[in-house]
Amino acid sequence: MPENAPAGAEIDGLWRALYAGGPIPFGLTGVVTSLVAPLSAAGCPVFVVSTFDGDVLMVQSADYGRARELLGEAGHTLV
Numbered sequence: 001m002p003e004n005a006p007a008g009a010e011i012d013g014l015w016r017a018l019y020a021g022g023p024i025p026f027g028l029t030g031v032v033t034s035l036v037a038p039l040s041a042a043g044c045p046v047f048v049v050s051t052f053d054g055d056v057l058m059v060q061s062a063d064y065g066r067a068r069e070l071l072g073e074a075g076h077t078l079v
Contacts, residue, residue: 014061015047018071018078022054031055038074039067 002011024031032048032055039046039059044067047058059067068078 015058016061016064018057018059018067020055020057023052024054034074035071035076038070042066042070044070 002014005011018035020031020035032050035055035057036046036048039057044063045060046067049056049058057067072078
């Protein structure tokens with residue numbers, strides 16, 4: 001929450017996370033592209049953090065519902 005940020009910190013709104021669980025095989029390509037492409041095409045900003053166990057897509061809180069719809073329409077299963 002912004003009120004918990006250090007004094008003088010630059011805040012870029014609130015973000016929510018969507019987790020692409022894994023483990024995702026290291027040699028598997030195109031996972032992040034398949035997640036980011038439909039969001040990017042719709043103008044939905046996204047920040048990605050990748051770990052050994054999966055990928056985290058950060059979307060602005062105001063775009064969270066829309067991002068879920070876009071990913072569902074792109075064939076991704078959201079739980």
